[in-house]
Amino acid sequence: MGRSPCCEKAHTNKGAWTKEEDQRLIAHIKAHGEGCWRSLPKAAGLLRCGKSCRLRWINYLRPDLKRGNFTDEEDELIIKLHEFLGNKWSLIAGRLPGRTDNEIKNYWNTHVKRKLLARGVDPQTHRPLNAGTAAVQGIHTPSSPAVASGASPHQLAGGSSCSPDASGHSSDADDSVSLPPSLAGNLGVGMIDLNLSISPPCQPPLSREADGVLRTGYSEREKICLCLNRLGLHGGEGCSCVGSSSSSSLHPASSGVLRFLDASLFRDPKVQ
DNA sequence: AATTTCCGCAACCGCCGCCCT
DNA sequence: GAGGGCGGCGGTTGCGGAAAT
Numbered sequence: 001m002g003r004s005p006c007c008e009k010a011h012t013n014k015g016a017w018t019k020e021e022d023q024r025l026i027a028h029i030k031a032h033g034e035g036c037w038r039s040l041p042k043a044a045g046l047l048r049c050g051k052s053c054r055l056r057w058i059n060y061l062r063p064d065l066k067r068g069n070f071t072d073e074e075d076e077l078i079i080k081l082h083e084f085l086g087n088k089w090s091l092i093a094g095r096l097p098g099r100t101d102n103e104i105k106n107y108w109n110t111h112v113k114r115k116l117l118a119r120g121v122d123p124q125t126h127r128p129l130n131a132g133t134a135a136v137q138g139i140h141t142p143s144s145p146a147v148a149s150g151a152s153p154h155q156l157a158g159g160s161s162c163s164p165d166a167s168g169h170s171s172d173a174d175d176s177v178s179l180p181p182s183l184a185g186n187l188g189v190g191m192i193d194l195n196l197s198i199s200p201p202c203q204p205p206l207s208r209e210a211d212g213v214l215r216t217g218y219s220e221r222e223k224i225c226l227c228l229n230r231l232g233l234h235g236g237e238g239c240s241c242v243g244s245s246s247s248s249s250l251h252p253a254s255s256g257v258l259r260f261l262d263a264s265l266f267r268d269p270k271v272q
Numbered sequence: 273a274a275t276t277t278c279c280g281c282a283a284c285c286g287c288c289g290c291c292c293t
Numbered sequence: 294g295a296g297g298g299c300g301g302c303g304g305t306t307g308c309g310g311a312a313a314t
Contacts, residue, residue: 015282050300088303089303090303103281110281
């Protein structure tokens with residue numbers, strides 16, 4: 001019954017890797033490249049499961065890995081990406097060069113979760129923990145931009161001044177996009193109205209600055225630029241805010257950010 | 273100084289989806 | 294179209310070191 005094990009467990013080592021095993025694995029991959037993980041252990045003279053070799057290489061031995069602490073920038077990027085992608089660690093890792101899914105997953109569970117809880121934000125839903133108040137009102141202050149404060153995409157869309165009507169629904173059907181069910185499920189919402197167009201179809205908010213003067217427009221941190229650069233993607237495509245917009249590969253039914261989210265965020269980043 | 277508890281990280285496990293036959 | 298093989302992913306576990314008692 002069931003699937004046969006990926007390798008003969010009786011004859012494989014488990015647990016921490018030794019230096020010698022690492023060297024063998026590195027030498028083999030340098031000579032033959034990645035791939036064929038199932039046959040690699042035998043070819044490399046390792047008493048390890050192929051999966052174990054793959055994991056060791058990807059998470060620890062790869063030469064392009066970035067070691068050391070996560071920067072604040074990476075922190076925020078992870079939070080934003082998690083807000084939209086949920087626990088899709090591999091997708092998130094694809095946007096953070098030199099970081100692995102395992103590393104990000106661990107970092108999330110040990111640091112970011114705590115950080116968000118300290119901010120009063122539910123790390124799973126990205127909604128304020130006392131969701132009955134701030135979430136409904138829609139947090140929108142220069143010192144705590146909606147995304148950073150943990151507002152969900154739903155709040156971003158419906159709670160902002162961008163909503164053309166009181167219900168928060170856009171009258172333009174093209175701007176309303178359903179997330180894939182799995183993603184929507186992760187975010188704890190159903191239909192999400194992500195009216196996050198970059199070219200603003202709406203008035204920027206009126207806000208009082210620290211000096212007490214009322215100004216219109218978005219502060220630097222409030223610009224919810226989900227373009228490639230902010231999300232750690234490469235190529236600069238599909239973002240009007242950088243002047244170059246090549247959206248040929250993007251979903252025709254969506255616009256602005258949503259085009260980008262649809263076409264790029266849910267595409268395997270490793271496939272360029 | 274010894275012991276216990278906590279924390280972070282590497283590694284494992286099982287499931288899923290893609291691809292090939 | 295069905296079934297099997299394989300790679301990849303996400304959740305979980307367990308070990309080792311740090312901090313607390």
